[in-house]
Amino acid sequence: MPSPSDPIDTLLSAHGLRRTNAARRVLGWLLAHPDTSYTHAQLQAALAGEGDTTDSAVLDRVTLYRLIDRLTQVGLLLCRVDASRVRRYQAMPVGVHAMPHFECQSCHRDSPLATALQASTDDLERAAETALEALKALGYQGMSLDFAVRGVCADCATGKSNHHGQGAAA
Template identity: 80%
Template sequence: MASILPLTETDPIDALLSAHGLRRTTAARLVLGWLLAHPDTSYTHAQLQLALVGDDAEAPGVTLDRVTLYRLIDRLTQVGLLLCRVDASRVRRYQAMPTSVHAIPHFECQSCHRDSPLAGALRANGVDLERAAESAMQALKALGYQGMSMDFAVRGVCADCATGTTPPQGVPA
């Protein structure tokens, strides 16, 4: 008779990677872990690479070269774990995809290129926005489209740039 081993708690990042058919490499855990730990911030490839170099305490000895990081980001985006946005300057920005989110409203500053979530600012109209997104997704699904996500972007100049004040520390420019 086989002995039953007690269930151990699974690492949530490993579980996410496995559930999406990805290998649970140290690099994949590092990148996904970083982005999940900073859910309201979007990063360019270069910003993410710099952030991960500075965060070597998480995975000492792991170096992510530019190409490996590009490929990993691409795979994470393809399976829906990351959201990729292309801003008005055609720069790709990545952030963790919140579970069961079809649309993430955000504001892109054309001056400092900060990307700010608008969920709090649109609280009163959030239900209408979610209804509109869900309606559009259902219409496209009925036409046979699959694996969709929606991106609502408002572009302009943020209040900090408009008034000449400096953006808060820690916000990627």
């Protein structure tokens, strides 16, 4: 069992979650890949490819759905629904209120925009905080803000097909 000072255990405990092997694996994987969003199936495949088969029974499809749901409810994961109504999950950095991203309507690749919008990051964060504070004053709780730009990525617009079929963010 990991030490009490394990950062994943600390996060799980701080959010009122049990520190199970499954929770550690899922949160650990998503924190290790912060710029990538995964569908349930992509996350299940990624975790199955990790190597340790002793936890494979713990991470069956239903268990993973429930765990993702709990992690999302407490704010450790961000859940986005793309234009095709597919849910994608990504680690939610502590203290972040808005995670700008671009979703390609052609290849469905989900790309973070934090670097591209570096000059506007402070403005986006202030706008997100203002919106969340206004909603909180109205009684809304447990909120996060999804800033999505949808269109056609440069690769699809120019006919490059080196990433088609990936589906997850790069």
